[in-house]
Amino acid sequence: MKRMKLVMVGNGMAGMRTLEELLEIAPDLYDITVFGAEPHPNYNRILLSPVLAGEMTLDDIMLNDLEWYARNGIRLHLGRKVVGIDRRARSVVADDGTREPYDRLLLATGSDPFILPIPGKDLEGVLTYRDIGDTNAMIDAAGRGGRAVVIGGGLLGLEAANGLALRGMEVTVVHLMEWLMERQLDRTAADMLQKSLEQKGLKFMLRKQTRAILQGPEGRVRGVSFADGEEIPAELVVMAVGIRPSDALARSAGIHCSRGVVVNDTLQTYDPRIYAVGECASHRGTAYGLVAPLFEMAKVCANHLAMLGIGRYQGSVTSTKLKVTGIDLFSAGNFTGGADTEDIVLHDAVGGVYKRLVIKEERIVGSVLYGDTVDGAWYFQLLRDRHNIGELRDHLMFGQSHLGTAGHQGQNKAAGMPEAMEVCGCNGVCKGAIVKAIKEQGLFSLEDVRKHTKASSSCGSCTGLVEQILASTVGGAYAPQQNKAKPMCGCTDFTHEEVRRVIREQHLLAIPAVMRFMEWRTPNGCASCRPALNYYLISTWPHQAKDDPQSRYINERAHANIQKDGTYSVVPRMFGGVTDAAQLRRIADVVDKYRIPTVKVTGGQRIDLLGVKKEDLPKIWADLAMPSGHAYAKALRTVKTCVGSEWCRFGVQDSTQMGIDMEQAFWKLYAPHKVKMAVSGCPRNCAESGIKDVGVIGVDSGWEIYVAGNGGIKTEVAQFLCKVATPAEVLETAGAFIQLYREEARYLDRTVHWVARAGLDYVKQRVVQDEASRAALYARLQFALQGETDPWAERAQGGARHEYEALTA
């Protein structure tokens, strides 16, 4: 098939991101030509401020070098400005006469700096701040020293002023409004910001309207005069009063523009062959000037260009971070509030910390943080997800930053960490390595950082720290992961919830059927979606959907835990942690017979046999004659117990028997993730029920049930669910809770993650208050467990033999 021609006008971040996304999903669909008016390949525009400040070099901020274009077969016309579009002939023409025909045209012309229409605006020494050329001109000018005036106290103006001051100029910022960055900050935060910038040596003139730029003897700028008659001297004037979408080209071709090229939710202009992304586009009346929304547009646009036709861009909520070293500032959403909003404010003027959250109907709609922005990403996520903060309200101000408690030396603020300090204890990644990768590889998302550095890709405990490092390195380009709309994996755009719903509504019974129905992009999924789909199918349609062993992780396929050297471990089940001489004797015999190198008592009150050869597994299971402990599975692991009232002088309930009963009732269930339970016989809680998925504590009058605890990556104390009187009620309540988790959690959610999202009130409603719901849940669990067999017993008798035997050559 002949390739279609795609021409892109503009060689900036939004356009290039679109091409990168497109090449990933449809590498062979188009012959691509790119026109760039600047003489450079694509660079990271948001890092111009660190370049101006002397903290980075131009080489550091290049995103795609010339070789990249060549490697991807993209024809690049640098330094050529497209001056016309002939829509009838479907071609564009550049200022040097180059003509390129197109089947699809992508406009990514970005924006132009707004120039105040005042006398002297064209004088030598008057600059704007937009591209590499401007940045170099400012660096040159600063080299000559002297006084600079920056007109505009917004984000860009302040970053320019800071950079010039660091390069030794005496800088005055002139601003028309009452306070700095009035579009991102409230007065309190702006005043604090101004104070710290003054301490860095900047001067400010607020509520000042510039009337003219004054000409000196050699035709160069010599100063600035204001509407009130005042004049100040300057050898350099930088106009940073705003940007406007660069839509002149589209306008000249008769494409509808209104403060930007008007696009629909698939980023098409009024001419459907012509797309627009980035700062030049106007979507639902908004033209965005920050990078994060541009990347969201790029994804949708690439999808549409690839003719996959899925995905719509529905606008973005943006956040801002000032890239001035030593100043921590974060702002998002509607920070001014209104009659129907309320504020939560923390203000420590001496300590230099100000946090304000604007709340409307129990949801965060805006936030301003100054001095301590550690939780900015978290607040932003709550804002974007429209998360109900009712349950969080009391401690919202103190942050959360979903940090684990282990593996990073108790650090919770990335900013204070030295470069050499280890951030990710699993993969041994230090802060410096993460920052370097973000800058050199041009990374913008947590996923990218994980892929390239492995930081936070294992246990995830340091995710919050990595997000902080990312946010502070890329500033406003950082967009936290969107929890609600996150697709299941790269094979689909559907979320876990949507996939589950479709499986239920369409009565889908097999993985290929789901993939066909939901139009998976890959022929048979990936290692991430297949296990999830398999779980959703068998948990939604027990006894109807057939388990697919090839879509199970090796541990669940082999029913043993793979170890680092490729051997396996065997953990037989000991109900309630109780064993006897016969079992121990058989275990000892197995250890001798198969020369098992390590025998270890586990934290779950049972015995682990490590270093077993795979082919020995079925024979060992036969010799042990004990049921599978499922220590390898997303299933019920152990029910830990204390000795309870049978022996303990303090015990008030028979916790051991309760634990045995629970384990007998639930031991064959599969779940979204592993499930751990515990039963203590008195409030001394020796079985550690407070950190289990289901923890039961015996009291004199009955049993207290706690749920959603976790002793792992981040210690989470289980929350009180209810109190019941009898063991039968414990079984029913615990079973109903687990069944609800089985039905509604995402695959790989632990109970704590699911309850945090669903809300404990909802869980209580379904499991405690609504008796019919509880009974129905419990009945569905019983039905699912009917006829479940012990996987070890089956395999000891020769089942799934191919899994354990090698082929012989």
Added chain:
Amino acid sequence: MSAGIERVRRDTARPGAAAGDWIRVGAIEDIPRLGARVVRSAHGDIAVFRSAEDEVFALRDRCPHKGGPLSQGIVFGRHVACPLHNWSIGLEDGAAVAPDRGCTGRYPVKVENGIVYLRV
């Protein structure tokens, strides 16, 4: 074609067949679709994979990352995910998917009349 199979039969009948000869390792049906089997050889373990379309691939059973047994991973498309740390390895070229870097050895493999042959 039939001569080739004849020769293969002779080779497998003789222990210690010369390097470079096709060795019969079993029927394609012995390998689960989207799965793998291990073949023990003098050169170490070899993982033989079968895709959804019944293509067969053979790689040294060691992930270039930390030596994980690739035969135990989840097979998808023409890739396998290493069971130890989830690196994706291409079944055709044995190479890790970027940004990870590394490569594991490949072995020639063919299927004739439902029988899988390997050359070590």
